[in-house]
Amino acid sequence: MGLKTMLLAGADERDLTKLGEYQAIGGYEQVPKARAMSSDDLIALLQAANLRGRGGAGFPMGRKASLIDRKSPKPKYLVVNADESEPGAFKDRQVMAQVPHRLIEGCLITAHAIESQDVFIYIRGEYLTEYEVLQRAVDEARAAGIFGDIEVTVYRGAGAYICGEETALLDSLEGRRGQPRPRPPFPPIQGLYAAPTQINNVCTIATVPAIIELGPDGFANVGTPGSPGTVIFSISGNVEKPGNYELELGTSMRELIYTHAGGIAGGHQLKAVIPGGSSVPALSAQQIDVPLDYDSLGAIGTFFGAASLIVVDERCCMVQLALRSTKFYMHESCGKCTPCREGTRWMVQLLEKIEAGDAELSDVDLLRNVCSRILGKSLCALGDFAVYPVSSYLEKWGEEFVAHVEHGGCPYGGESSLERIFAPSDQHTHSPVAQVPA
Amino acid sequence: MSSLTAEIREIAARYPDSRTAILPALRLAQEQNGGWLTSESFVQVGEALGLTPAYCQAVASFYDMFHLAPVGRHTVEVCTNLSCALVGAQQVVEAFETELGVAPGETTEDGEITFRAVECLGGCGYATVVAVDNRYRHFVKPEDVPAIVEDVRGA
Numbered sequence: 001m002g003l004k005t006m007l008l009a010g011a012d013e014r015d016l017t018k019l020g021e022y023q024a025i026g027g028y029e030q031v032p033k034a035r036a037m038s039s040d041d042l043i044a045l046l047q048a049a050n051l052r053g054r055g056g057a058g059f060p061m062g063r064k065a066s067l068i069d070r071k072s073p074k075p076k077y078l079v080v081n082a083d084e085s086e087p088g089a090f091k092d093r094q095v096m097a098q099v100p101h102r103l104i105e106g107c108l109i110t111a112h113a114i115e116s117q118d119v120f121i122y123i124r125g126e127y128l129t130e131y132e133v134l135q136r137a138v139d140e141a142r143a144a145g146i147f148g149d150i151e152v153t154v155y156r157g158a159g160a161y162i163c164g165e166e167t168a169l170l171d172s173l174e175g176r177r178g179q180p181r182p183r184p185p186f187p188p189i190q191g192l193y194a195a196p197t198q199i200n201n202v203c204t205i206a207t208v209p210a211i212i213e214l215g216p217d218g219f220a221n222v223g224t225p226g227s228p229g230t231v232i233f234s235i236s237g238n239v240e241k242p243g244n245y246e247l248e249l250g251t252s253m254r255e256l257i258y259t260h261a262g263g264i265a266g267g268h269q270l271k272a273v274i275p276g277g278s279s280v281p282a283l284s285a286q287q288i289d290v291p292l293d294y295d296s297l298g299a300i301g302t303f304f305g306a307a308s309l310i311v312v313d314e315r316c317c318m319v320q321l322a323l324r325s326t327k328f329y330m331h332e333s334c335g336k337c338t339p340c341r342e343g344t345r346w347m348v349q350l351l352e353k354i355e356a357g358d359a360e361l362s363d364v365d366l367l368r369n370v371c372s373r374i375l376g377k378s379l380c381a382l383g384d385f386a387v388y389p390v391s392s393y394l395e396k397w398g399e400e401f402v403a404h405v406e407h408g409g410c411p412y413g414g415e416s417s418l419e420r421i422f423a424p425s426d427q428h429t430h431s432p433v434a435q436v437p438a
Numbered sequence: 439m440s441s442l443t444a445e446i447r448e449i450a451a452r453y454p455d456s457r458t459a460i461l462p463a464l465r466l467a468q469e470q471n472g473g474w475l476t477s478e479s480f481v482q483v484g485e486a487l488g489l490t491p492a493y494c495q496a497v498a499s500f501y502d503m504f505h506l507a508p509v510g511r512h513t514v515e516v517c518t519n520l521s522c523a524l525v526g527a528q529q530v531v532e533a534f535e536t537e538l539g540v541a542p543g544e545t546t547e548d549g550e551i552t553f554r555a556v557e558c559l560g561g562c563g564y565a566t567v568v569a570v571d572n573r574y575r576h577f578v579k580p581e582d583v584p585a586i587v588e589d590v591r592g593a
Binding site for chain 1: 451453454455457458459460461462464465487495496500501502503504516518519520523524525527528531542543554555556557558559560561562563564565569572573574
């Protein structure tokens with residue numbers, strides 16, 4: 001357990017954005033190996049490796065590939081989700097900036113597995129520099145004849161968190177407002193342009209070359225039996241050395257926070273860790289001896305999520321944390337489903353009332369009630385993502401919410417680390433609607 | 439055929455369905471129109487792709503990076519989501535307010551800089567993140583703000 005490079009291997013020593021440098025360390029050698037295998041055998045190998053999705057849901061990547069309707073007369077598509085937007089996550093960005101060819105190599109192998117000739121990489125619009133690096137790498141690999149009959153297209157989003165949700169991403173890629181679709185049908189049956197589509201996160205696909213190289217048994221030697229491999233963990237917030245750390249799955253959270261990230265900054269005390277990006281239930285300081293793997297985090301009531309830890313010290317008011325988090329989800333709710341669209345607004349209003357000291361105890365109960373009316377009631381999980389963290393703050397730090405009511409305002413008295421924090425939804429700049437001529 | 443129409447049609451030809459080209463087409467139209475989209479932009483994009491102007495506006499209004507009102511020559515965007523907020527993004531916001539004389543969401547009177555607070559930019563480990571014309575600056579502290587503004591104005 002501990003630090004181990006697989007996705008980022010070689011990136012410290014060489015400029016792996018260059019094709020020649022990547023090939024010098026064995027880059028693209030797994031593509032002919034994979035192409036020598038039948039599609040069935042390659043999918044069986046990926047299933048045996050039990051690579052779990054790194055984007056958030058943790059669904060086994062090989063199993064996803066096995067669900068692709070390869071008999072369909074339609075084209076099959078591989079779509080890479082590079083719309084990294086979860087607050088706390090910044091690992092896909094590093095992979096694209098430093099090892100773009102490893103991602104492309106993973107695309108070529110996976111495309112062979114699902115018998116696809118069309119790969120789309122959907123990168124969030126804000127990642128301009130990373131887009132340029134990735135596009136150059138794609139062009140260089142194509143010019144070198146590595147693609148064969150496969151085409152890889154990098155497609156830029158335009159600023160919408162929801163497009164990281166796989167069916168919203170597909171709608172966006174089809175030139176629509178990025179709103180989630182009802183399921184079934186699931187993307188392996190009817191995805192992009194209603195054709196069978198495999199969708200995986202950047203880090204998932206970038207791990208595939210290592211699986212071909214090591215074989216499922218060699219890959220299983222890294223990490224834990226239920227969560228093999230390495231993961232790049234993003235850690236941010238109140239730690240001394242925030243950043244990305246690639247670790248074997250199963251490394252303890254304490255080791256990541258205190259050994260690698262240098263512990264809590266400025267001599268402060270650890271209060272909470274939001275372990276998977278801002279959308280998951282938070283853990284208290286007493287819970288950080290948990291191994292960082294899918295099953296262990298699930299067993300203590302949270303999610304592995306996007307492997308992105310936000311560390312919070314004792315200066316933070318949990319009502320303010322809940323409010324800022326919920327304003328984000330309210331802003332990013334696509335508006336399609338009523339419980340999420342309206343519920344997140346209710347949550348913000350109640351949290352504002354509590355923070356201002358205008359609430360009664362019944363408002364705290366009402367907040368819990370609203371949460372329960374959002375959870376699980378929409379087409380996608382965005383509404384749930386607003387609720388999970390807030391429910392955990394209510395459960396573990398409920399006395400702070402009550403203290404706001406009893407104290408008639410924030411007990412931190414203006415000293416909380418999130419005091420006055422501004423949110424984009426506070427900007428009343430929704431553009432005047434342009435007039436469309438008749 | 440205008441050069442914008444020709445460029446959009448060339449992009450559209452790369453995709454299995456020309457509708458997919460709407461995001462790159464809107465981006466192009468925005469770049470060629472001083473950073474924002476007008477009703478005329480939607481007519482142009484719509485004609486190039488065989489879509490109605492209303493459809494193009496509906497798509498554009500969904501995405502944060504399309505502007506439906508005039509913006510400054512440059513944009514300065516400060517992330518105020520959790521990771522940046524926990525290490526002092528609010529102080530960075532306030533430093534920009536002081537330096538630029540405008541609130542988040544506003545443009546300086548000379549039309550040079552649009553200042554916005556934005557949601558997570560994906561630089562949480564390098565907080566506070568400030569994007570100047572979509573190029574990220576990392577570990578920004580309030581005391582760095584005057585130099586950033588000078589830099590933007592000089593660009």
